[in-house]
Amino acid sequence: MSLRLSTVILPYRRWHEGSRSAWGRAEELGFHAGYTYDHLSWRSFRDGPWFGAVPTLTAAAGVTERMRLGTLVTSPNFRHPVTLAKELISLDDLSHGRVTLGIGAGGTGFDATALGQEPWTPRERADRFAEFVSLLDRLLTEDAVSYEGDFYAAHEARNIPGCVQRPRLPFAVAATGPRGLRLAARYGQAWVTTGDPKLYEDGTPEQSVQAIRGQVDKLADACAEIGRDVTALDKILLTGFTPDRGRPLESLDAFVDFAGRHIELGFDEIVLHWPIPDSDFAADQKVFERIAMEAPAQLR
Secondary structure, three states: OOOEEEEEOOOOOOHHHOHHHHHHHHHHOOOOEEEEOOOOOOHHHOOOOOOOHHHHHHHHHHHOOOOEEEEEEEOOOOOOHHHHHHHHHHHHHHOOOOEEEEEOOOOOOHHHOOOOOOOOOHHHHHHHHHHHHHHHHHHOOOOEEEEEOOOOEEEEEEOOOOOOOOOOOOEEEEOOOHHHHHHHHHHOOEEEEOOOHHHOOOOOHHHHHHHHHHHHHHHHHHHHHOOOOHHHOEEEEEOOOOOOOOHHHOOHHHHHHHHHHHHOOOOOEEEEEOOOOOOOOOOOHHHHHHHHHHHHHHOO
């Protein structure tokens, strides 16, 4: 199986103070896609600069030509399907059809309370996510949508001319639980995982591979329930959250070994964080670029 290698560039720098050059360099290195996080702030970066995902991707579309662009991931925490659909259609047009929407249920971080609400329970997050995805699917494929749900409403929402990509831009659904995996099976063109978060602190790489294998099997079951071939979904691994942590970026050989173990599980795309000094995503830039340029050929 041929591997697609992608990167996620966090929006923590001003555009003309390093962000612009990173996006341009990512395309030069041959990455399949460049993603960014869609948060209002995030973890250790909360008290520093942090910019919006859609404006960042819009700017990135202007300095790239071939690389796909997207979010990993957008969530209902502070997004509404009607306004998000309009922004996505605009971004898809500006990028000439290069956008992938990574989408997930969201969590309990800063985004969950930034608009003044109480954090949602896990069940409410799952309920909202299901309604969010189904309504967004309609908004991106129909010229006009009216809808009244438990959490969201749309009144004659117009989305003309729709996406450049038809019938709409692809969804990469991040999920590990049963309901989320069913959403991925029904609406996703791709599925995203970061592994099993319970193993991050004390687990082993071997345990992580076993846990991810279980996730892949459950995705296959969700697809079988609706008569869909699981091989029709791309499978994306966002790295940095398994017990391996930053070790795969220590050398080309280390990454090839890490990637090979996950390709065997059926992954088509592996996403690496663009190095950020003095952070959980610190890595040697030269080694990172060598991995980008040489690893895909070794993994064919």
